[in-house]
Amino acid sequence: MSGIVKGEIVIATATDYGTGVRADYRGRTVHEWVREGEELEVTATGHKLFLNVRRAGGSGPVFRWRREHVKQVRQVGVAPEGAILPDDPRLMWLWEDASRLADRFGFCKEFDRLAEALGAPGREREFRIPMIDEDGIRITATVTARSRRLATQKIRDRITSSTPLAIGGADR
Structure with a gap:
């Protein structure tokens, strides 16, 4: 022990x-x-x-x-060896159905907390992700994703892409 x-x-x-x-x-x-x-x-x-x-x-x-x-004991959210991982595409139908039921029965917050703790894809929702670059510029991005981790990854992927970012809003 x-x-x-x-x-x-x-x-x-x-x-x-x-x-x-x-x-x-x-x-x-x-x-x-x-x-x-x-x-x-x-x-x-x-x-x-x-x-x-x-x-x-x-x-x-x-x-x-x-x-x-x-x-x-096996820790919650840690898959046993050889198990299908929660984000496996073969299980996506199950998470989509669970998401629809959470919406239908008013369990959205609970479902989101459980999905996050299990490392499972949650409901599609908006996340506000604050960022700061090496020059001290602070930006908050609003991203639609199934988890905060996926939202952060979307932002990182977008920032490192070769296509320039468009600046929207009142400054156009």
């Missing part, structure tokens, strides 16, 4: 109390009740027998949990 790193999500393999890293406002030790199977986010790994953790999602206080009471 020495391969556990800060920020990793692990699963509790025992039901027990964890000891709070910080005392409460009265100086008392705080205990956190953890059930087997709960996801914990590792916040520090420096101790030989314990990890500093908190509940996955960043909620609640940081507490000490025994290393022997966790197991490492």
